[in-house]
Amino acid sequence: MSTTAETQQLCDQFRSDFTKLRDEIGKVIVGNEDIIRGTLICLIGGGHVLLEGVPGLGKTMLVRTLADALHLKFNRVQFTPDLMPADLLGTNVVLETPDKQKKFEFQQGPIFTNVLLADEINRATPKTQSALLEAMQEHTVTIAGQTYKLPEPFFVLATQNPLEMEGTYPLPEAQLDRFFSKLIVKFPDLSELETILDRTTEARTPRAEPVLVGERILAMSQLARQIPIADDVRRYGISLILATHPDHHAAPDVTRRYVRYGSSPRGAQALILAAKILAILDGRYHVARDDIKAVALNVLRHRIILNFEGQAEGVQTDTVVQGILKSVAG
Structure with missing residues (x-):
């Protein structure tokens, strides 16, 4: 990708549209700038998002607001233990x-939409969770041997509560790997709480207006993929992925001690795509190592499986990723 005047114009428009979308969401969602930014990066990268946080932090509201600002069809599914795959995908009926x-x-079923909110996804049984696998990867649904295409763009934004363990089914590794990023939603601080109360306890409740269409998101995704990345920077990203595997010769001590399985190649793909989007947002036409470092936590935290020792000692996967970032030269 040469930095021609046309390229500069395309990247300027990319930043302008990204800012417009972020600001529109910010009219409703208080704080959580990193979460909003991370979610938008995932969507432009063509991936799905897993939002984790305790109840009441606005995870569902964020997804609803995003759908409003994008002028896309939106469906919400409350995942429960009795939810069946047919409730999600649809079924053949006799007429x-x-x-x-x-x-x-x-x-x-409700999966035939642009933005699917899978609320409390870890409360559904593995049978129902697995119904999402084909849709998330192939953007298709197969029922009774017949394959149906999902509308484009198609995004799954799932929420889960990290505290409530009774009646939940942890997402399997194959399911987690299909999420582009896992974002941790934190509790708001004092000033953010004050703003939340101002907005939610008054007569008028703010609502996001449509500012972009789905076709524009797809175009932004294609532009991001054209951003060049130097071989040494790509190799740095690959080195980070290899360092998550305890049986690799370059794995640091923290990986060998606490990790059972490392990231898949999907992690490397997400790492590079997210870094390319960051480069555009920073006004550059090439990817830097700092771009990869900046997205590593969100991209890798759910792709690292701890071993027994790591689980017994209560080690967080974020700690492992941070240790890897310190150990890999770059």
Whole structure:
């Protein structure tokens, strides 16, 4: 990608649209700038987002507001232990034709949308969770041997509560790996709480207005993929991924001691794509090592599986990623 006047104009428009979308969401969502930024980076990267935080921090509101600002079709599914795959994907129903014949017709489920909010995703059984796998990776749904395309763009934004363990089913590794990033939603500080109360206890409740369409998000995604990355910077990203594997010769002590399985190649793809988007937002036309470092936590924290010792000692995967970042030259 040469830094021509046209390229500069495209990147300037990219930053302008990103800022417009972020600011529109900010009219409703108080604070959480890093979460909003991280979510938008995932969407532009074509990935899905897992939001983790205690109840009441606005995770669901963030997803609703994002759908409002993007002028996209939005569906919300409350995941519960009795939710079945057909409740999510849809099912074939028997209908009677005018000439009294019987025929099967597919009735689409809520997954046929642009933005799917999977609320409390870890409360559904593994059978229902697995129904999302094909949709998240292939953007298709297969029912009774027939494959149906999902609308584009298609994003899954899932929430989960880290505290409530009773009646929950931890997401399997294959499911976690399909999330571009895992974002930790923190409790607001004093000034943010004051602003939340001002907005939510008055007569008028703010609401986001549509500022971008889905086609624009797809175009921004294509532009991000054209940003060049030097071989040594790409190798730095690869080195970070390899350092998450305890059996690799370059793995640091923190990995060998606490990690059972490291990141998949999907982690490397997400790392590079997110870094390219950061480069554009920073006004550059190439990826730097700092871009990769900046997105490493969000991209890798859910792709590292701790061993027994790590779990017994209460080690956080964030601690492992930070140790890897310190140990890998860059």
